[in-house]
Amino acid sequence: MSARIYPWLFVAFLASVPLWIGNQYFLYILTSAGIFIIAAISLNLLLGFTGQLSLGHVAFFGIGAYVAALSTLGFDLEFGSARFVFPRQPVWVGFFAAILVAGGFGLLIGKLAFRVRGAYFVIVTISFAQVMRMIALNWVDLTEGPMALNNIPPLSLWIPGEGVVGFFKKEYNYYLVLVLAVLSYLLVQRIVRSRVGRAMIALRENEPLALSVGVDVTRYLVVATVVSAGMAGMAGALYTHYIRIVDPDVFLFIYTVTMVIMVVTGGKGTLAGPVVGGFIFGALPELLREVASPEVQWILYGIAMIAIVFFLPQGIVPALAARFAARRGPGAKPEPEARAP
Amino acid sequence: MLQVEGVTVRYGHVAAVREATLRVEAGELVTLIGANGAGKSTLLKAISGLLPLAAGEIRFEGRSLGNASARAVLTAGIAHCPEGRRVFPQLTVRENLDMGAYLRRDRVAVASDLREVFALFPRLEERRAQAAGTLSGGEQQMLAIARALMSRPKLMLFDEPSLGLAPTLVERTFEIVAEIRRRGTTVLMVEQNALAALGMCDRSYLLETGRIVQHGTGDEMLANPHIQKAYLGG
Numbered sequence: 001m002s003a004r005i006y007p008w009l010f011v012a013f014l015a016s017v018p019l020w021i022g023n024q025y026f027l028y029i030l031t032s033a034g035i036f037i038i039a040a041i042s043l044n045l046l047l048g049f050t051g052q053l054s055l056g057h058v059a060f061f062g063i064g065a066y067v068a069a070l071s072t073l074g075f076d077l078e079f080g081s082a083r084f085v086f087p088r089q090p091v092w093v094g095f096f097a098a099i100l101v102a103g104g105f106g107l108l109i110g111k112l113a114f115r116v117r118g119a120y121f122v123i124v125t126i127s128f129a130q131v132m133r134m135i136a137l138n139w140v141d142l143t144e145g146p147m148a149l150n151n152i153p154p155l156s157l158w159i160p161g162e163g164v165v166g167f168f169k170k171e172y173n174y175y176l177v178l179v180l181a182v183l184s185y186l187l188v189q190r191i192v193r194s195r196v197g198r199a200m201i202a203l204r205e206n207e208p209l210a211l212s213v214g215v216d217v218t219r220y221l222v223v224a225t226v227v228s229a230g231m232a233g234m235a236g237a238l239y240t241h242y243i244r245i246v247d248p249d250v251f252l253f254i255y256t257v258t259m260v261i262m263v264v265t266g267g268k269g270t271l272a273g274p275v276v277g278g279f280i281f282g283a284l285p286e287l288l289r290e291v292a293s294p295e296v297q298w299i300l301y302g303i304a305m306i307a308i309v310f311f312l313p314q315g316i317v318p319a320l321a322a323r324f325a326a327r328r329g330p331g332a333k334p335e336p337e338a339r340a341p
Numbered sequence: 342m343l344q345v346e347g348v349t350v351r352y353g354h355v356a357a358v359r360e361a362t363l364r365v366e367a368g369e370l371v372t373l374i375g376a377n378g379a380g381k382s383t384l385l386k387a388i389s390g391l392l393p394l395a396a397g398e399i400r401f402e403g404r405s406l407g408n409a410s411a412r413a414v415l416t417a418g419i420a421h422c423p424e425g426r427r428v429f430p431q432l433t434v435r436e437n438l439d440m441g442a443y444l445r446r447d448r449v450a451v452a453s454d455l456r457e458v459f460a461l462f463p464r465l466e467e468r469r470a471q472a473a474g475t476l477s478g479g480e481q482q483m484l485a486i487a488r489a490l491m492s493r494p495k496l497m498l499f500d501e502p503s504l505g506l507a508p509t510l511v512e513r514t515f516e517i518v519a520e521i522r523r524r525g526t527t528v529l530m531v532e533q534n535a536l537a538a539l540g541m542c543d544r545s546y547l548l549e550t551g552r553i554v555q556h557g558t559g560d561e562m563l564a565n566p567h568i569q570k571a572y573l574g575g
Contacts, residue, residue: 202440205429214415214444
């Protein structure tokens with residue numbers, strides 16, 4: 001049996017979960033973990049495959065969340081005597097607007113930041129996320145500031161036999177997130193295995209050499225940032241319509257850190273890394289809540305993180321891949337994408 | 342084929358190469374010798390578009406390369422085989438070679454060039470699926486040369502191909518450089534090992550503190566008292 005089938009078996013297993021899981025709370029946990037996994041997959045494209053650390057990645061997530069919320073709720077703004085009214089839009093218009101606007105900001109940040117790479121990129125992205133948070137907090141006319149935007153409608157879909165169904169039910173959201181996570185995974189896989197992806201890996205590995213073989217380094221970094229930002233924006237839109245309230249805290253630094261942790265512990269630069277890391281660190285805090293007091297939860301969370309970084313510095317997926325390859329003998333070719341720097 | 346005229350390259354305020362002028366004719370093997378820090382690698386990087394020119398002019402086959410990008414220089418037919426970290430360590434041997442042909446669209450010709458390169462370096466074919474970082478130093482150097490060949494260059498720039506290799510491999514590397522030239526690729530090679538470089542080249546230029554101070558055929562340079570004293574230990 002081809003090894004290619006295992007990921008699909010895993011997807012099939014995930015698809016079966018709502019059929020047998022009794023506790024709706026677990027479905028909630030898996031759905032929110034899934035949203036974060038999409039964000040982590042998007043971050044991995046930048047951090048894992050081009051080697052650029054975006055410490056403001058949550059900015060794209062938050063922009064997606066706010067764009068989706070504002071377009072579905074509509075808003076009006078007054079500039080002096082001029083009044084600008086933006087009418088309510090259908091949820092899917094807002095959803096795609098979230099992807100486009102976040103991607104647009106990715107283009108802007110990418111063009112700005114990659115003139116000066118490395119540490120400067122990190123600084124630019126952090127500042128960007130902070131500025132977005134300040135705007136969300138202080139532009140009360142638009143964002144309601146800390147009062148939050150609420151009563152955001154859920155996503156809806158026309159389903160044969162049932163008409164247009166609002167996604168109030170957990171199962172619907174669960175399946176939606178599952179489908180979009182699989183699509184995000186496939187998109188990143190497609191990019192990484194293409195000529196463009198090879199170029200991204202090459203420039204991560206040895207930038208002067210990549211330049212000298214003719215890779216247009218800046219262009220590919222910008223492409224990666226745009227795709228990554230758009231995908232993070234989509235995760236933000238999903239979050240908004242799922243939680244149905246959005247406040248400036250979506251821009252908190254801790255969410256970026258969570259995404260980075262998911263990518264790094266899972267294995268940056270591997271396709272499966274953010275998925276594995278996302279399941280562990282997306283679901284772990286919630287599951288621990290059942291069995292431990294809050295202080296103990298965070299301590300266990302911290303210990304798990306340190307243990308992984310300490311014992312599996314490359315991340316979980318590369319460590320497993322190496323073990324698997326060793327067992328199949330020295331002739332076995334490792335997974336082509338299982339390469340962390 | 343290649344004309345470098347009055348080229349100056351600066352790092353900030355420091356000029357690493359001053360008003361360098363040299364030429365390479367089609368089919369030649371020309372070397373650029375000099376001590377550490379003389380500006381040899383800098384000049385090579387300027388030719389291949391990795392560093393901007395502060396002054397001067399570079400022409401290739403009659404066309405100005407001015408301040409052309411590395412891509413444009415490569416497309417024009419100049420490949421650079423750099424010193425130091427020469428391969429993409431996490432990519433396989435095969436993928437490294439594919440990167441060498443990155444700008445080429447003629448797939449059929451690329452496939453036949455790949456066979457030719459494997460014929461020249463059988464070791465690389467054996468290890469095609471292996472990560473380049475796991476190769477020995479000598480094999481990595483062969484891979485770097487093979488990768489540069491994959492762009493099917495008219496002019497190949499070698500930067501210190503013998504650096505950091507065991508003596509037997511140094512000899513093998515020079516044999517390969519000579520073989521590449523025999524197959525019709527023009528070569529400009531930077532080399533610290535003046536004796537070897539002068540012994541195999543048609544012509545050579547000596548660079549001292551950023552300036553070209555001598556040039557001549559290999560034999561003329563070998564006979565030059567200044568070069569004998571300063572670079573050949575005689």
